[in-house]
Amino acid sequence: MTERMTGRVDHETELRKAGIRITRPRRIILRIVSETDDHPDAYEIFRRAVKEDKNISLSTVYRTMKLLEEHGTIQRHAFAGGPSRFEHAGEEHHDHLIDVETGDVIEFRSDKIEKLQDEIARELGYDILHHKLELYGRKRRSA
Amino acid sequence: MTERMTGRVDHETELRKAGIRITRPRRIILRIVSETDDHPDAYEIFRRAVKEDKNISLSTVYRTMKLLEEHGTIQRHAFAGGPSRFEHAGEEHHDHLIDVETGDVIEFRSDKIEKLQDEIARELGYDILHHKLELYGRKRRSA
DNA sequence: ATGCAAATGCAAATCGTTTGCAACAAATGA
DNA sequence: TCATTTGTTGCAAACGATTTGCATTTGCAT
Numbered sequence: 520m521t522e523r524m525t526g527r528v529d530h531e532t533e534l535r536k537a538g539i540r541i542t543r544p545r546r547i548i549l550r551i552v553s554e555t556d557d558h559p560d561a562y563e564i565f566r567r568a569v570k571e572d573k574n575i576s577l578s579t580v581y582r583t584m585k586l587l588e589e590h591g592t593i594q595r596h597a598f599a600g601g602p603s604r605f606e607h608a609g610e611e612h613h614d615h616l617i618d619v620e621t622g623d624v625i626e627f628r629s630d631k632i633e634k635l636q637d638e639i640a641r642e643l644g645y646d647i648l649h650h651k652l653e654l655y656g657r658k659r660r661s662a
Numbered sequence: 663m664t665e666r667m668t669g670r671v672d673h674e675t676e677l678r679k680a681g682i683r684i685t686r687p688r689r690i691i692l693r694i695v696s697e698t699d700d701h702p703d704a705y706e707i708f709r710r711a712v713k714e715d716k717n718i719s720l721s722t723v724y725r726t727m728k729l730l731e732e733h734g735t736i737q738r739h740a741f742a743g744g745p746s747r748f749e750h751a752g753e754e755h756h757d758h759l760i761d762v763e764t765g766d767v768i769e770f771r772s773d774k775i776e777k778l779q780d781e782i783a784r785e786l787g788y789d790i791l792h793h794k795l796e797l798y799g800r801k802r803r804s805a
Numbered sequence: 806a807t808g809c810a811a812a813t814g815c816a817a818a819t820c821g822t823t824t825g826c827a828a829c830a831a832a833t834g835a
Numbered sequence: 836t837c838a839t840t841t842g843t844t845g846c847a848a849a850c851g852a853t854t855t856g857c858a859t860t861t862g863c864a865t
Contacts, residue, residue: 542861645801647761657789721845
């Protein structure tokens with residue numbers, strides 16, 4: 520199956536080009552993160568990886584996540600309290616609107632905001648690697 | 663010196679009204695967080711607090727930070743890897759640009775972005791209560 | 806196939822944070 | 836004021852997430 524068919528990127532070739540060895544654990548982890556839709560933490564990735572090779576270690580998952588993060592393959596989300604959670608980067612970026620009453624999460628995207636962010640960062644002398652925008656709101660009472 | 667003169671809020675009265683005891687450690691910590699401009703972590707607050715009362719414990723700092731967070735006196739920022747960092751809430755809203763290499767936090771504010779957020783929320787049928795925008799960037803190498 | 810640097814698994818270490826508990830101190834009322 | 840009540844403290848030990856040292860194994864260029 521080709522990349523064109525799956526819509527996914529061929530990370531193996533990409534990483535090998537960067538001088539990174541494609542080992543058995545890395546191949547498995549890479550598949551897991553590129554196939555999932557959710558935002559698993561390291562331990563969850565480990566749990567899934569073990570199903571395919573039961574001597575993969577948690578350390579390797581952590582080491583691989585750091586590696587993939589540095590290469591822009593995945594994105595890390597830090598939470599207060601809990602563990603970091605990871606997301607396969609490269610898809611279209613989106614932000615979140617959280618309904619404070621129900622806890623519902625609505626995804627949205629605004630090119631204008633993305634542009635403004637870049638502008639602001641440039642003015643401050645920075646290049647943006649990624650960002651996090653969360654709106655917390657309440658459903659408007661349809662008057 | 664009055665609140666009007668300092669621009670600061672009288673947290674002690676505020677908290678006491680909420681049924682919270684104002685103890686010596688809490689008073690010191692409260693002063694530290696309301697007087698600082700930066701975003702110290704728990705250990706840094708502890709370090710500063712010890713200067714004023716050398717038997718304040720780190721646990722008390724952590725417990726107090728949680729307490730103040732719940733009462734909206736301070737805001738917690740979670741970072742990947744590092745410890746949570748705190749900021750005195752209540753002043754004018756601003757967003758953050760985080761230097762991923764040094765951990766520096768730069769504050770900024772964009773009315774345009776604030777407006778756009780309101781617009782987006784309205785389109786989605788929501789009213790925004792508050793939001794969090796964090797840009798993660800790397801200092802641009804001055805060519 | 807072979808050699809060597811790089812990656813692995815394991816256990817122990819580390820870091821930030823929380824918790825159990827006995828001593829202690831803030832608010833309350835006599 | 837003092838005693839009572841109840842919340843808070845400091846300490847040390849526990850905890851969860853992540854990293855690291857090291858001996859062994861593996862990818863992969865030759």
